[in-house]
Amino acid sequence: MALTTAPGRTGSTRSARPHAPRRGAGRNRHGEGLAGYVFLSPWLIGLMGVTAIPMLLSLYLSFTNYDILTPLSEVEWVGLANYERMFTADPSYWHAVQVTLTFALVAVPLKLAAALGVALLLNRAWRGVGLFRGLFYLPSLLGGSVALAIVWVNMFNRDGAFNSFLAIFGIEGLPWVNDPEWALETLMLLAIWQFGAPMVIFLAGLKQVPGELYEAASVDGANRFRQFWHVTLPMLSPVIFFNLVLETINGFQGFTAAFVLSNGTGGPVDSTLMYTLQLYIAGFTDLEMGYASAMAWVFLIAIALITTIFFSTGRFWVHYSDGER
Amino acid sequence: MVAVTSTAPRQGARKPGGRQALRLVVLIVIVAVVLYPLLWMLGTSVKSQEEIVNNIGLLPERFTPGNYTQGWNNFDLSFGRFFLNSAMVSLLTVVGNAVSCLLAAYAFARLRFRLRGIWFAVMIGTLLLPGHVLIVPQYILFRSLGLVGGEWPYLPLLIPQYLATEAFFVFLMVQFMRGIPRELDEAAKIDGASPYGIFRHVILPLSRPALVTTAIFSFIWTWNDFFRQLVFLSSLEDYTVPVALTLFIDSTSQSAVGPMFAMSVLSLLPVFLFFLAFQRMLVEGINTSGLKG
Numbered sequence: 001m002a003l004t005t006a007p008g009r010t011g012s013t014r015s016a017r018p019h020a021p022r023r024g025a026g027r028n029r030h031g032e033g034l035a036g037y038v039f040l041s042p043w044l045i046g047l048m049g050v051t052a053i054p055m056l057l058s059l060y061l062s063f064t065n066y067d068i069l070t071p072l073s074e075v076e077w078v079g080l081a082n083y084e085r086m087f088t089a090d091p092s093y094w095h096a097v098q099v100t101l102t103f104a105l106v107a108v109p110l111k112l113a114a115a116l117g118v119a120l121l122l123n124r125a126w127r128g129v130g131l132f133r134g135l136f137y138l139p140s141l142l143g144g145s146v147a148l149a150i151v152w153v154n155m156f157n158r159d160g161a162f163n164s165f166l167a168i169f170g171i172e173g174l175p176w177v178n179d180p181e182w183a184l185e186t187l188m189l190l191a192i193w194q195f196g197a198p199m200v201i202f203l204a205g206l207k208q209v210p211g212e213l214y215e216a217a218s219v220d221g222a223n224r225f226r227q228f229w230h231v232t233l234p235m236l237s238p239v240i241f242f243n244l245v246l247e248t249i250n251g252f253q254g255f256t257a258a259f260v261l262s263n264g265t266g267g268p269v270d271s272t273l274m275y276t277l278q279l280y281i282a283g284f285t286d287l288e289m290g291y292a293s294a295m296a297w298v299f300l301i302a303i304a305l306i307t308t309i310f311f312s313t314g315r316f317w318v319h320y321s322d323g324e325r
Numbered sequence: 326m327v328a329v330t331s332t333a334p335r336q337g338a339r340k341p342g343g344r345q346a347l348r349l350v351v352l353i354v355i356v357a358v359v360l361y362p363l364l365w366m367l368g369t370s371v372k373s374q375e376e377i378v379n380n381i382g383l384l385p386e387r388f389t390p391g392n393y394t395q396g397w398n399n400f401d402l403s404f405g406r407f408f409l410n411s412a413m414v415s416l417l418t419v420v421g422n423a424v425s426c427l428l429a430a431y432a433f434a435r436l437r438f439r440l441r442g443i444w445f446a447v448m449i450g451t452l453l454l455p456g457h458v459l460i461v462p463q464y465i466l467f468r469s470l471g472l473v474g475g476e477w478p479y480l481p482l483l484i485p486q487y488l489a490t491e492a493f494f495v496f497l498m499v500q501f502m503r504g505i506p507r508e509l510d511e512a513a514k515i516d517g518a519s520p521y522g523i524f525r526h527v528i529l530p531l532s533r534p535a536l537v538t539t540a541i542f543s544f545i546w547t548w549n550d551f552f553r554q555l556v557f558l559s560s561l562e563d564y565t566v567p568v569a570l571t572l573f574i575d576s577t578s579q580s581a582v583g584p585m586f587a588m589s590v591l592s593l594l595p596v597f598l599f600f601l602a603f604q605r606m607l608v609e610g611i612n613t614s615g616l617k618g
Contacts, residue, residue, distance in 0.1 A: 035520035036438025043429035043448070043495065046488025051451060054462035061462065072469065118355060121348055128349075134604045135356050141596055141607070142363070145549040146567040147589035150574070151366045154582065161365045164381035193359065200608055253455050256551045256567075263574050276457045276552075283461045284556060296458040303455060 062294035067287045075290070082294035093295070095270045096278035099184060103274065104251035107188040112243055114195040119202035120232075133203065137196035149190070149260035153177050156186040177261055180271040187257050187272060198243040205239030206232070237318045245310050249303060255280070275299060370586040377582055389583065393591070396584030400572055402561055404588055407569040414479055414554070414565055415547040421486035422494050422543040423536050429489040430498030431524050435510060451492045460556055467557070474559050481557045486543075494539045501535035502528060541603055545596050566592045 037044075062082055064075040086093045118136060122129055142148050155161045156176040163173030176182040209232065217227045233240075255276040258266065266273030266281065279299065283292030364383050370392055372385040380386060397404045432438070433445050467473050467481040489495055505528065513523045551567040558568055570592060573585040600607060 032436055032520055033438040036432045036436035036441065039428045039432035039436065039520075039524070040438075040444065042425040042487065043432075043489035044444075046425070046485060046490045047447065047451070049466075050463065050485045050488055050490050051454070051459065054459050054466055057465065058459070058462040061465075068465070068468070072465070118352075121352055121355075124345075124348065130605070132352055132356065133608055134600075136359060137608050138363070138597075138600060139359060141545060141600055142549075142593055145593065145596070146551050146570045147592045148362075150570060150585060150589050151362055154369075154586075155362060155365065159378050161361070161381070167381070193362070249453060249455070253457060255457070259551070259555075260571065260574060263571075276455075279457060279461075280552075280556075283464075289461050289465065292461050296461060299455065300458045303453070307453060 058293040058296055061290050062297050064290045065288075066290040066293075068289055069287065078290070082291045083298070085291065086294055086298065092266075092270055092273065093278065096266070096273045096275050099266075099271065099273050100252055100254075100275040103184060103188060103191075103254060104248055107191040108244070108247045108251045110188070111192045111195050111247060112198055112240070114192055115198035115243070116202050116236075116240075118195065119199045119206060120228075122199075122203060123206045133196075133200065136199055140194045140197035143190060143194040144256060146256060146260055149257040152186065152190045152257065153261050156182075178268055180269040183261060183268055183271045187254065187261065190257050191251065191254065198247060201239055201243055202236070205236050209235040234319045238320055241310070241314050241318045245307065248306065248310070252276075252299075252303060252306075366586055366590060370583065370590045372583060374583055392583035392587040396586075396588040396591075399581070399584050399588075400561070400569070402564075404566070404569065404591070406562065407564050407566045408591075410479075410563060411548060411565040411567075414482055415544050417479070417483050418486045418547040419540045419543045421483060422489075422491055423539055425487050425489035426491060426494040426498055426539060427529070427532060427536065429495045430502055431528055433495070434499045434502035435523070435528065436520055448492050448495055451490075452496060454492075457552070460553070464556060473557060478558055478560075478563045482553055486547075491543070494543065497539065498532065498535045501532060505531050538606065541599055541607065545599060548595060 061075070063077060063079060065078050065081075066072070066075045122132055122136075139148075157163075158173070158175035158178075160176075162176065166173040174182060176186050213231045213235070214227055217231050222230065253276055254274050258272040258274040258277045259280075262268070262272050262277075264277075264281070264285070266277050275295075276299075279292050279295045282288050282295060368383040368385060369377055371389050372380065372392075373387060373389045376385055376387070376389075429448075433441065433448070463481070463485075464473065467484075472478075472480045472484075509527050509531075510523050513527050518526065549567070554565045554568050555571075558564055561569075564572075566588075570585070570588060573581055573588070
């Protein structure tokens with residue numbers, strides 16, 4: 001993400017340059033300022049109406065007992081009751097937190113490892129690379145859909161393809177998706193299966209590593225493992241960072257597959273109760289929208305915190321070759 | 326890029342061919358594992374119920390296209406209706422995103438106005454904002470405006486897309502426009518073009534690649550989207566394909582597996598066709614866009 005904000009920073013400093021307004025002073029400059037807001041107006045309206053006001057409304061509602069059935073004018077202020085309930089009185093909330101953290105902590109590193117591994121295999125360019133890259137990328141395009149979630153759930157059913165595969169080796173499989181011990185693992189596999197998107201980003205990063213570095217390393221007697229450890233990984237660290245932030249935030253938001261697997265309940269025995277699914281159930285099944293709003297705000301703060309932690313620890317292990325941090 | 330193409334052959338020449346062959350074998354195994362679920366889906370969609378349980382092979386012994394007609398007509402309304410709904414929502418979303426994000430991007434990339442830096446930072450901030458956080462209050466707002474389950478229930482899905490709320494596309498286009506030489510703007514300015522004229526005659530025509538990328542991803546993401554459509558669509562006749570597919574799960578009688586798979590295959594078909602047609606662009610276009618510049 002540091003990579004994406006960098007251009008923003010240059011953009012804003014450019015506009016803040018002290019001589020810029022003076023140079024453009026006059027009718028023309030005024031016209032450009034107006035035009036700027038004309039072109040920006042749809043975005044500004046969207047920012048206010050679809051993002052900012054709903055966020056404030058949701059903050060307010062999180063301190064109320066609002067359900068969709070009573071009119072907004074009659075909601076009751078309940079103070080911190082929703083937050084209290086969430087943290088102290090609702091075991092399924094903590095369960096959702098645990099499920100979501102487990103999912104992200106296991107699936108994201110494995111997905112990135114798979115992405116990096118395959119990218120390294122593909123990086124030694126030769127013919128056919130384009131075909132492989134495309135085939136590996138395909139799951140990332142399809143994997144978030146309901147259709148693929150349906151297929152996945154059936155694949156890990158008692159009669160599914162996975163058990164048929166195990167049967168070849170004489171192993172009797174389980175109905176994985178109905179087993180609270182294993183249901184979440186099948187969802188993790190579905191996430192890992194979509195390693196193509198981060199892989200493509202790794203490939204682009206690998207192409208930026210100057211070949212001379214490897215030649216210098218091998219002249220110095222570094223074997224392949226040491227080359228990987230001392231050249232590839234440091235040179236790739238900005239891309240690893242980018243993928244890690246993006247995939248972690250995506251990982252926290254997994255909804256579709258968990259919904260399909262559990263038919264919207266988070267089952268079996270709450271084992272696939274992802275945070276967003278819990279939020280959906282609170283808001284749209286139980287219609288406790290005040291409570292759901294409190295959940296949404298905690299979620300937002302958690303994601304902001306995690307992103308901050310990433311960025312503050314990133315400076316210790318992310319190396320930018322131009323010395324920029 | 327140049328460095329890679331110049332070093333790769335040399336490295337290859339130094340190495341015994343065996344290592345390259347091993348690498349190829351490993352890759353083919355991985356491809357087989359990755360593609361297996363898709364092939365299995367395809368195979369299952371043309372198997373009879375009996376074969377779905379008993380035949381573990383990929384190919385059916387007896388080709389059963391009947392799953393497709395049965396799935397198509399499985400509910401009170403045919404899947405044709407759901408496909409039309411999905412297509413309409415997706416195409417209108419494409420138009421909204423392309424237009425509104427392009428306008429915002431032009432302002433950010435090219436025009437000087439007060440508070441631009443702050444607005445840009447806000448836009449970048451919304452890149453990471455999870456949509457799930459906003460769904461409850463958005464639902465309440467749209468409902469209080471009478472738009473949820475209203476005359477035309479797609480408005481809550483579409484309105485945000487016409488207000489450049491997909492910050493990702495705005496950012497993508499800003500990055501792209503920064504690559505358009507400023508001399509073109511300056512030349513047009515000297516010829517007396519206003520900011521609107523520059524947008525119309527310089528930026529718009531040159532932004533076509535970014536518009537195409539936005540359009541394709543906008544389509545695929547909306548086509549696959551489930552969360553928002555699940556929340557905002559409540560009656561069968563308005564359902565899109567993803568929401569309709571979940572109806573199969575409700576009726577988990579084993580006999581529906583074949584038809585359910587058949588409709589799943591059909592639902593992925595548009596995305597797959599896009600993939601075939603624009604493969605290179607999809608793979609290179611969006612994923613690396615955050616890394617350039």
